[in-house]
Amino acid sequence: MSLTERLVQIVGPGYVSTDADVLAGLSVDHTGRYRGRAGLLVRPGSADEVADVLRACRDAGAYVTVQGGRTSLVAGTVPEHDDVLLSTERLRDVGDVDVLERRIRVGAGVTLAAVQRAASAAGLVFGVDLAARDSATVGGMASTNAGGLRTVRYGNMGEQVIGLDVALPDGTVVRRHSQVRMDNTGYDLASLFIGAEGTLGVITTLDLRLHPAPRSRVTAVCGFADLDALVEAGRAFREMDGIAALELIDARASALTAEHVGVSAPVEGAWQLLVELAGDTDQTERLAEALDDARLAGEPAVGVDAAAQQRLWQVREAVAEVLGVYGPPLKFDVSLPLSAIHPFATQAADLVAAQAPDAIPVLFGHVGEGNLHLNLVRCVLDADTEHALYSAMMELIAGLGGNVSSEHGVGSRKRDYVSMSRSDNDIAAMRAVKAAFDPTGYLNPAVLFD
């Protein structure tokens, strides 16, 4: 029996496709920068079907690339070997919210927005938010340990996952759920699958933690004449009780949003910081005191009601929209010690000026975690120049004590640079774990390892 026949047997004829147009569409990432080749699409409808699909592919010697919402920014779902594409799109169950224990069980193919809606309807909030919320799936977000706008308050995606089902490369399913918050009965396998980018198994179901909705919220956007003053303020703000967002936006980002979306920064200063506090009690006075202590370029804009807060968030939200106005930007997602943010901004700008003089370098991101996004807008380079620039940037980051990969993960885009952030022994240990779960290396072969 051919692999196709075997897969049809497992999932039913409606859920296997070899249509060339379908496969071509799924073989390019959503930025259009990275393109691969797939042989077949299979869409299993349950954890057991996922496991059976994996076993069949392994036995047939086929490579498998897992696809969720396909919002990876590091080519995490681009097949390289005529792979079988395993889509999680049918794993769409949204369970009831357990209000008492603040949790919900969902399928891996459920979008972030759907989880947010379910939480909201129950008077709770989900701890992760990011721009791709309407497409990104919780399975992919767990597999990449996604971060986002609320990490400073609630942690990353991994910290929201309190249970999961995973189909392993050997075709078995590990179901790891606990009704309690403390569970020290053996290895923390869940953490191993979080951030493993699908190389150790396919997450099919997740129990997600939900949080009480804060009763009170206050937001401010403040401007700084120099980056050191912003970093100093950010360092103070991130230690505050109730810190709920801490977003940097540079002048080029707000110039782009003004030009293309008609949304302008509400305050003076080349460097802007959006800060939000939330909690059980009114935080307005505490925020005002903290802003008084910061070296601002002018008066901050403070929003105490929802409408004003939404206006303050507009520039930050619009940044994601305008990055692509001149075609796919060249993206760098990095983590830096706060003390390295200023040196990085300066040296990265120099690098760009030298190697991509026509590009517009846009810097924004999550100051609480030192997690910055540098986007080179209008960056059209030949492959060699792009590669040289990319590598030089990775070296710059590693040299400043940063991580070459932050909330976007490694994908295939950064696999050659992992050794800048991880030692040989560390990578050898990772390979040992990979070999323990997937000795033939057929699952998500393009990502993480070079």
Next chain:
Amino acid sequence: MSLTERLVQIVGPGYVSTDADVLAGLSVDHTGRYRGRAGLLVRPGSADEVADVLRACRDAGAYVTVQGGRTSLVAGTVPEHDDVLLSTERLRDVGDVDVLERRIRVGAGVTLAAVQRAASAAGLVFGVDLAARDSATVGGMASTNAGGLRTVRYGNMGEQVIGLDVALPDGTVVRRHSQVRMDNTGYDLASLFIGAEGTLGVITTLDLRLHPAPRSRVTAVCGFADLDALVEAGRAFREMDGIAALELIDARASALTAEHVGVSAPVEGAWQLLVELAGDTDQTERLAEALDDARLAGEPAVGVDAAAQQRLWQVREAVAEVLGVYGPPLKFDVSLPLSAIHPFATQAADLVAAQAPDAIPVLFGHVGEGNLHLNLVRCVLDADTEHALYSAMMELIAGLGGNVSSEHGVGSRKRDYVSMSRSDNDIAAMRAVKAAFDPTGYLNPAVLFD
């Protein structure tokens, strides 16, 4: 060359012992309940020496049991096979506190109390506190993912570990340190060693997160006539911003502290709850409001200054002292859904009344995590009866949706019960990880797996 000669070569003659008295003392756990057999003691002085010791032992076919502060309550460090005892006591470096990044680097053999002192001297706090603070080492605490009195605020030990060195069973050292808080560059290996109870490698150095010291703190002890009212209040308190402690103490515990230490519960009610809020601002009013909403048995005792707070903590702290007044108690450390706390208390009491009628069942623990400690004080049973009672208790816990092991870990005491909380596939995946790191199974062979 004999293994002893080889080990002397690695660590020096002063740090290898075959003294029978020394070995006998280290082969019994500190409760005196569990006794094993050791062949040799080795005390390496660095990560590289630990790695060399491991390689030598593996090559010689010797079993190795790792010992830190030897405060395990589940016989986690009792050797069963004439093992080599590998002590971390010489890994005692305490690095400088990095106040800006709120972190400290320490050796695995450093005690919790020493870390707390270093943090305090820098105006910061460490996020874990527990009764064994003067003996428990951070290496052991990380290996068991210890919990304690502050988990409800800061999480477990694992959530404090932001970097580590680990000597692997193959004699290599993985050094995993990051200067930044976001690190999604590959597998989260650190989480794999946290809670692995030394079966995958020996943690030798840790980077620990420190926290800002709260500017304000308020403590209350309140009494409840029935356990349901306490659980209901605990559920509300644990959701509050700034919750810093949430400790249950039953009437038998406070009767014992009154009798043996002269410390009495300060309020009426068979079930007592110590609740503490801490934060940047004064929490007294919020706590008063929350106490107003609870169904208390009488007026709560509220402490707003440090002296009053210390008095309120006395009963809770004294519980640890009095458990052993009639010899080693039989201890159960379990996690339960909050809704199962009352059924557990009732059914466990019935079980004890039937099978150990002379024992005094004492219940206390951390309500935020549903992490309870049931201690059978004055419990003298023959081995068969004890085994039957222990197993029945584990079954009761599993049947109520709890975990058979909570903050104390599995050790050798509970290895036969892991399958009550973990499925066969889950255990098979754990074994695959163990085999990847330690194919001959020579490292900490007595714990975790049956």
